[in-house]
Amino acid sequence: MQETIKSYTELEVWKQTRHLAKEIYQATIGFPKEEMFGLASQMRRSAVSIPSNIAEGCGRNYTKDSIQFFYIARGSLYELETQLYISFDLNYFDESLLNDLLCQLQNSRKLLNGFIRYYQQLKSIKQ
DSSP states (O other): OTTTOSOGGGOHHHHHHHHHHHHHHHHHTTSOGGGTTTHHHHHHHHHHHHHHHHHHHHTOSSHHHHHHHHHHHHHHHHHHHHHHHHHHHTTSSOHHHHHHHHHHHHHHHHHHHHHHHHHHHHHHHHO
């Protein structure tokens, strides 16, 4: 792993989830003021958690520890997905924005699942 990737910042999965976090921040700007410390804040925390946990996982010394952080990132993706649906149900954004964000989220999930599989193979090789 260390030979091919110099930094987590080079990973497509990290770049994509970082972009998703930016999109979530922009999407929640128009939420009602009473949601700024509620759903909007929760969505932002979930979104930021994803690339943050990918970065932290890449910084761990043991493959097993890294995978655990990647699973946490994946859990945050699922959490964010639910929050997107709830936001749509509350009419905080339209179906077009929901579909765009869900598409980005699903792409991020595919990349992250592939990255987790890669790390699991590394773990198998080391055992």
